[in-house]
Amino acid sequence: MAHSITVVGCGVIGLTSAVCLQESGFNATIITRDLPPHLTSAVAGAYWYGGELATHPSRHRWSSASLQEYLRLAKGDYCGVTTFRMLEVFGSPVSDPWFKDVIPFYERVASADLPAGYADGYWMEIPIVETPRYLAYLMDRFQQNGGVIQQRTIADLSELAAEHPLIVNSTGVYARYVAHDEQVYPLRGQVIKVEAPHVHDAFMDDDSFTYILPRRDGCVLGGISQKDNWNLNVDPAVSEDILQRCEKALPGIRQSPIIVQLVGLRPGRHEVRLEREQLTNNCTVIHNYGHGGIGFTLSWGCAADVVNLARELTAQ
Ligand SMILES: Cc1cc2nc3c(=O)[nH]c(=O)nc-3n(C[C@H](O)[C@H](O)[C@H](O)COP(=O)(O)OP(=O)(O)OC[C@H]3O[C@@H](n4cnc5c(N)ncnc54)[C@H](O)[C@@H]3O)c2cc1C
Numbered sequence: 001m002a003h004s005i006t007v008v009g010c011g012v013i014g015l016t017s018a019v020c021l022q023e024s025g026f027n028a029t030i031i032t033r034d035l036p037p038h039l040t041s042a043v044a045g046a047y048w049y050g051g052e053l054a055t056h057p058s059r060h061r062w063s064s065a066s067l068q069e070y071l072r073l074a075k076g077d078y079c080g081v082t083t084f085r086m087l088e089v090f091g092s093p094v095s096d097p098w099f100k101d102v103i104p105f106y107e108r109v110a111s112a113d114l115p116a117g118y119a120d121g122y123w124m125e126i127p128i129v130e131t132p133r134y135l136a137y138l139m140d141r142f143q144q145n146g147g148v149i150q151q152r153t154i155a156d157l158s159e160l161a162a163e164h165p166l167i168v169n170s171t172g173v174y175a176r177y178v179a180h181d182e183q184v185y186p187l188r189g190q191v192i193k194v195e196a197p198h199v200h201d202a203f204m205d206d207d208s209f210t211y212i213l214p215r216r217d218g219c220v221l222g223g224i225s226q227k228d229n230w231n232l233n234v235d236p237a238v239s240e241d242i243l244q245r246c247e248k249a250l251p252g253i254r255q256s257p258i259i260v261q262l263v264g265l266r267p268g269r270h271e272v273r274l275e276r277e278q279l280t281n282n283c284t285v286i287h288n289y290g291h292g293g294i295g296f297t298l299s300w301g302c303a304a305d306v307v308n309l310a311r312e313l314t315a316q
Contacts, residue, residue, distance in 0.1 A: 002027040003314040006160060008178070009170035010034065010149060011041035012131075012299050013288055015138040017168050020303040021310060022145045030142070031160070033153040033174075036135035040172055043191060043264030045213045045220050046296040047086065047202070048127040050099045056272045060098060062301025067102060069300040070127035080134030081127055084214065086202035089114060089121035100124075115249070118205075128202070129296050130215045154178060161283035166313060168286045168306055173267040175289040181273070184290055186265035188229035190238045193218040194256035203249050210245040218259045221246045225293065227268065234261045266293050274302055276309050284313055 003026055007018040010032035018028045036042050048070055050063055073081040083104060100106040105125035114121050143149070154160060157178050160167055169179055176184040196219040203212040213220040224238050239261055247254040269290030277285045286309045291298050 003166065003310075004029070004164075005166045005168060005310055006031060006164040007168040007170060008032065008154065008157070008160070009172060009289075010036065010139070011039050011170065011172055012044075012135065012138070012295050013041075013172065013291060013302065014168070014170035015135065015142060016299040016303040017170055017288055017306045018147060019138055019142050019145070020300075020307050021168070022142065022147055024307045024311070026307075026310060028142070028147050030147065030149045031152050031154065032149065033151070035149070035151065036139060037132040040264035040266065041295065042131050042135055043189060043262040044129070044131050044296060045191070045211065045222060046129045046131050047213060048129075048297050049294060050097055050297065052097070055270065056274075058274075058301070058305070059272075059298065062298040062305070063099070063294075064102060065301035065304055066297055066299055067099070067127065070129070071104070074127055079137035080130040080132075082130075082216075083125050084128050084200075084202055085123055085125050086204055087121060087123055088204040088206060089118040091117075091119055091207040093120045096122075128213060128215060130217050131296075133217065156180075157285055158279060161280045165283050166286075166310065167279070167283065168288055168310075170288045172289055172291075172295075173265045175267065175273070175287070179285075179287065179289075181269075183269050185228050185268045186230050187268040187292060188224070188226040188231060188263065188265055189222065189293075190224050190235060190242070190261065190263045191220050191222045192239055192242055192261050193220050193259040194253070195219070195259055196253060196256040199250070199253070205245075205249060208245055210242075210249055212246055212250055212253065219253075219256065221253070225266070230265065232263050232265070234263055266291075267295070268292050272298065272302065274305055276313065286310060286313075
């Protein structure tokens with residue numbers, strides 16, 4: 001008989017974990033306060049980016065596994081994942097990234113071809129995720145596999161212990177409360193989605209954290225990362241700053257009609273937490289949270305490790 005497992009959280013981390021568990025033979029249920037698109041994961045840009053923003057020793061392995069999955073998804077019917085070319089530029093010289101040989105295309109830019117004011121840069125082809133569409137795809141896949149989603153807010157994971165012997169905690173920044181982890185903090189992000197179908201290539205200025213990401217549902221302009229800021233309202237001063245930076249990178253972009261402005265709280269932590277914890281005699285939690293600014297980049301690799309931990313626990 002299939003073992004039951006309860007996943008708390010319906011963002012990219014919870015959904016990917018739940019789908020991988022189901023497809024490995026577990027009977028998974030999701031409990032969540034919010035449904036997509038009303039959560040951080042739906043706000044993200046979101047492109048695959050090598051995992052360097054994480055400090056965890058497994059970050060390259062997790063990123064590589066996710067890359068393979070996104071490239072596979074990009075080849076099938078459209079589910080929100082495509083690949084695109086991005087120009088990434090830097091104010092000072094940089095070495096090649098570790099993933100240059102595993103992405104579909106990588107090429108350094110000759111200094112004469114760099115935009116004014118930059119010292120280094122490269123073109124790369126990487127996956128990008130149209131997040132609302134992709135989260136809907138994951139939810140659909142989970143439900144088609146027979147998965148049930150219960151909308152419910154929990155104050156503390158221990159509330160579930162009596163009835164749920166095996167839990168995956170993927171509550172993002174809210175793990176600070178539900179798992180009492182004071183090492184988790186918000187890295188507030190804000191983006192502006194504009195109508196700019198003429199933009200085909202993406203741009204990223206690493207030093208000023210300015211990005212332009214063309215997606216099918218609009219072009220995403222960012223970014224900002226504000227530590228310990230829980231404010232979920234759009235800050236007009238941040239929007240103006242983003243527009244000014246993007247205009248400098250791509251003159252004319254700020255004239256594009258605005259579709260929507262969004263705010264999301266990245267789950268910051270010194271390191272991703274992916275490990276098991278014995279909550280009570282009868283309940284074990286597999287924590288999977290704290291992915292900061294690269295939850296999409298790490299999601300499939302982390303979900304595979306969740307499955308391995310769940311298998312170990314149910315084999316005992
Ligand atoms: C502006 C921005 C740009 C980004 N760009 C990128 C990018 O380009 N590439 C990339 O890889 N990543 C990017 N990220 C990071 C990425 O979005 C996050 O790492 C990821 O979304 C975290 O996912 P999560 O599932 O852990 O959290 P969330 O999406 O926040 O989901 C948490 C889930 O837990 C549930 N929950 C919380 N508390 C409770 C409770 N008390 N009871 C029940 N349920 C609860 C919520 O309802 C929700 O379902 C970006 C993020 C932002 C904000």
